[in-house]
Amino acid sequence: MLEKKEHVRREGLPELPGDHKGVVLRFAPNPNGPLSFGHSRGLVVNSTYAKQLSGKLILRFDDTDTTVKPPLVSAYDTIAKEVEWLCGFPADKIIIASDRMEFYHQFAEQALNEGFAYVCTCTAEAFREFRVGKTCCPCREREAEENIQHWQEMNSEDGYQPGQAVVRIKTDMTLPNPALRDWPALRIQTNPHPRIGNVWRVWPLLDFQSAVEDHLQNVTHIIRGKDLMDSTRKQKLLYQHFAWQYPETIYWGRVKVHEFGGFSTSQMRKDIEEGIYSGWDDPRLPTLSTLARRGIKPEALRNFWIEIGLSQKDIAVPLATLYSHNTSMIDATAPRLAFVRNPIRIELKGEIDSEVMIRSHPTEELGERKINLDGVVYIETEDHGDVRLKDLCDISSNGTITSIDRSDSRPIVHWVANGKENRLSIPEGKELRVEEGLLESHPHPIGTIVQLERIGYAIIEEDGLLLVHE
RNA sequence: GCUCGCAUAGUGUAGUGGCCCAUCAUGAAGCCCUCUCGAGGCUUCGACCCGGGUUCAAAUCCCGGUGCGAGCACCA
Structure with a gap:
């Protein structure tokens, strides 16, 4: 029978290989x-x-x-x-x-005793020659007893000094991959450890x-x-x-x-x-x-x-991808606020209510903000022209109110009526750009993530705003 | 130089021999929405690195090439 399989797209991380019990x-x-x-x-x-x-x-x-x-x-x-x-x-x-140092020492000693590790007293440069040449270093021949003796000297203050001896794991000096040939397992360090001081002299390497x-x-x-x-x-x-x-x-x-x-x-x-x-x-x-x-x-x-996911491919991702995930996390709870950079004063000419209520979020119930108008608004200088003041009215470039309802497709701009000076810090790579402007009065506490309309999301900090992302 | 790994649209991913003239997301372009350069909806654009081989059949398996990345530290 020809069975038509559904094309199912895998979601999330791939299945982990091996046993899934007691992971x-x-x-x-x-x-x-x-x-x-x-x-x-x-x-x-x-x-x-x-x-x-x-x-x-x-x-x-x-x-x-x-x-x-x-x-x-x-x-x-x-x-x-x-x-x-x-x-x-x-x-x-x-x-x-x-x-956990005692465990590492214990297994190091076991390795030395069982002959699959040895103390190597060659310099790093000298050993590099052996590694490249696929030849064994003379230290490799030491008997277990002799290795233990050298190991004790590594651990003693008047014995070997940093750089003079390491413990190597015996692999095979003819292994095709040079990285694996008798690799170093422990070395001497005399700088005190910030947590435990000078208790140990011989420290394991990562591997x-x-x-x-x-x-x-x-x-x-x-x-x-x-x-x-x-x-x-x-x-x-x-x-x-x-x-x-x-x-x-x-x-x-x-x-x-x-x-x-x-x-x-x-x-x-x-x-x-x-x-x-x-x-x-x-x-x-x-x-x-x-x-x-x-x-x-x-x-x-x-x-x-x-x-x-988990591909072994080397990738280059833009931060925008992370930001788009973050937008979906924060948008629903981010109250809208207006922040006007490079403000220009506009005197409104015409009939308009002296008090307006504007939603804090277009779709979510985040309350309303009450704005008192005294006939003056500020908009960004770049926006100057025949525009619609968002949620308010259409104006011509000299401030004349031409309509309360939206009447045409003129650009919608944001505005501030009774704002306070504030500043927005914008991280740009290794730089931090600061934009001064007027921020709408608001009741939000420090730490609130708001959306500055037409600019992006920002978090309220003690001494200003910090851009989250656009 | 030696060794190892990876290679699907601009970007990121799905895909383990026939579901694939290839998935989803993002992006770009356009449109819709009583009103953000936000969110949401719709439409369009766009890819299997190259060359051989195996097979009735290959993005998928094999070989070679190319490109990119990593290891060869007494770092992690």
Whole structure:
């Protein structure tokens, strides 16, 4: 029989491979600063699966680097709160790698004892030669006992110093992929850790720490960027040595947002400390704090990433896509207000009520605003001409009222009668443009998202308006 | 250089051999709406990277090419 199948479009995220029972996922940022837009993909994807499949979401702080990207003590707390804000629920469990060091040491010693790891005392440059030449470094020949001895020297203050020794996982120096050849698992760092100080000297690198912790936590699925594909391959080799089973792994491709180029957490941290930015929620920054401050709803961010999905394709998305999701979240509750930039005074000539009531939203019940007219309105200089004052009357360019009802198709403009001076800050990439103008009097408290008619959505802040988006 | 990955309209996606002269969203253009450059409704435009192969049949499988991206850190 010829059966006509329905063409059904898949909605939401693709089905997760593997077993759907007892799913354990993790989101593992480096707490060297609060979360950024870039982190939000991993968080949304992992938490959405965890929620859909009634699984667990682990928030894990990968804070084992005290040198290149040292942890920021305040970020641990901030990130936990940001996770709850974005996901709508808190992480089921929080793991801090720097509290779990004894486990990493224990498995490192096991690896050394069982002969699938060794202490390498070559310099990074020297080892590069071996890696490129597919030849073994002499350190690889050490017996387990000798390795343990060197390991103890790594852990001792008067033993090896940073850069003088690392622990490597034995793979195969002839592996076609150079990235996998006897990769480094632990190294010496003497900078004190901001959370726990100088308790440890030998710290694991990501590939080792993450692999061990995923096993310890029974993580079932790892969903991460495809830049970590070789990390998966390295970790699988380690899992073979330990005879563990590696989780299902899914990748996403690189995302470029045109409006947010060139920010790194370390750089932002430096710039904030130097006063270039006012803080982590400076309107020009691509952080989650900034997006929250700017009135971007967590649901909008979630819908945005879910729509993009999990393809391994590298993409470039305009922020307009995120904004369109946000518009649908905020429009129904955003009262309308008029904000007139570059105002020009117009004296109304003709009959008109001295008091008008105007709806705060064209379709939603957001109440009405009462406006007292004393014969003068302000419109934007650019709008000057024969226009219709929205919800009021048609006028000619000298202010003569030609009709109360709309009489023709002349342009509709917004206007302010008894406004107050205000300013609107507009983030434009790394710049912040400020527009002065007259804002209609209103009763809305700080934090309200309003729609400035014909301009865009804005949030009311203590000292002015901040544009959400158009 | 070595290794790995990806390739559908301007953008983002659906699609795992016949439902596909290809889905949905967004965009652009035009129209509608007692009245925003908002929201809503309608119409139109617009794509399977290239070349071979397998097959009765390929966007879908295989090979080659090209393009783009990533890893080869004592960062994550």
